[in-house]
Amino acid sequence: MKNELLISFLNSTFSSILSIALPLYLNSLNYNIATISFSISFMVISNLIFRFIFSFITDKFGSRKTFLLSFVFYSISSIILAIEKELKYIIISNFLIGIAQVAYWSVIRFHVHRVYETEKSKAMSKNWIMLTTGSIIGYFFGGYSTQYIGYKNTFILTSLLSLAIGLFLFKKIKNIYTKEKDLVELKNRTFWKFSLINSLMAFLTPLYSVLIPIELAKQNFSNSSIGLMFVFGNIIFLLTMLYFFKLKTITNVNLSISMCLLSLLFLFLSNEKNLLLFIMLIFLVSSPTTVLFEENYVKMFSKVKVSSLNMSISIVPFLLVKLFSFYVLPYIGVINGLIISLILLIIFSYLSKK
Numbered sequence: 001m002k003n004e005l006l007i008s009f010l011n012s013t014f015s016s017i018l019s020i021a022l023p024l025y026l027n028s029l030n031y032n033i034a035t036i037s038f039s040i041s042f043m044v045i046s047n048l049i050f051r052f053i054f055s056f057i058t059d060k061f062g063s064r065k066t067f068l069l070s071f072v073f074y075s076i077s078s079i080i081l082a083i084e085k086e087l088k089y090i091i092i093s094n095f096l097i098g099i100a101q102v103a104y105w106s107v108i109r110f111h112v113h114r115v116y117e118t119e120k121s122k123a124m125s126k127n128w129i130m131l132t133t134g135s136i137i138g139y140f141f142g143g144y145s146t147q148y149i150g151y152k153n154t155f156i157l158t159s160l161l162s163l164a165i166g167l168f169l170f171k172k173i174k175n176i177y178t179k180e181k182d183l184v185e186l187k188n189r190t191f192w193k194f195s196l197i198n199s200l201m202a203f204l205t206p207l208y209s210v211l212i213p214i215e216l217a218k219q220n221f222s223n224s225s226i227g228l229m230f231v232f233g234n235i236i237f238l239l240t241m242l243y244f245f246k247l248k249t250i251t252n253v254n255l256s257i258s259m260c261l262l263s264l265l266f267l268f269l270s271n272e273k274n275l276l277l278f279i280m281l282i283f284l285v286s287s288p289t290t291v292l293f294e295e296n297y298v299k300m301f302s303k304v305k306v307s308s309l310n311m312s313i314s315i316v317p318f319l320l321v322k323l324f325s326f327y328v329l330p331y332i333g334v335i336n337g338l339i340i341s342l343i344l345l346i347i348f349s350y351l352s353k354k
Helices: 004-027 033-061 066-083 087-115 117-148 149-169 191-217 223-244 249-269 273-299 310-313 317-333 336-352
Strands: none
Touching: 004 033, 004 066, 004 087, 004 117, 004 149, 004 191, 004 223, 033 066, 033 087, 033 191, 033 317, 066 087, 066 149, 117 223, 117 273, 191 223, 191 249, 191 273, 191 310, 191 317, 191 336, 223 273, 249 273, 249 336, 273 336, 310 317, 310 336, 317 336
């Protein structure tokens, strides 16, 4: 599994560089938060469109080409960001970043569930460790590079590294195919049950990918400081997640609900808008809920045929909620958005125990 883990690490690194650099870059161009969120929402739109295309490619022609395309699209989108500042080109770039993300995510769970049938939970935990480690490096690099070498040079460097690494890893990844027929499970109740439950986690995404970085920039925090805050948050997420992966589902459910309730209590009692504490809250409550999210996938695909197409269909409710949140949260604000997210996570955790 070492090659899959390496790809997860590198993919997460490039994704996190762009996640921290992009909203700060658009804020520096004086776009308002609603426009920034609207442009970044095109990542989700391309996710919805191309998820099925890449699933078809993976099921019919193997997963190796899909992995390579992920790095290629990261490279192309970064070059566009480096040379163009108009909103239409930024939207195109975000659309391509979404294609890069879906090229990875439409394959990695398929790989884990097909190749590591007997130890899916263990494989998923290892994959999340590499994803989070990649995020730590990506946020650190994205914060410091944008401050000290500028946005343009950061995007160019990201583009070159992404393409070079994608080509290097192309031959190293195992090429997995789906050979069975009748793989779509649209009538399976378990399939839709866990798909809908997992969608409740999606509302949280725009908070840490758009609203909080921009809010921190408006409070005159430097790019490197913002990057370090997210690095620290991911370290907390990684360390606590390692603990939660060892616990039973019911224990994770109880801890998740308790942490969300304590976070809500803190928000209601707090008189100051301390964004650093809010970041830590987000990453803390994300640990048990992420473990439950992955456990739900294991439960789902213990009763559903494993194909890339089935996995793509299962994530559609999640993407629709995520798209909705990108359009709504800029008008709600950070605090109200976090309160709604915590309430949804409590509901998600409670339903995950059944």
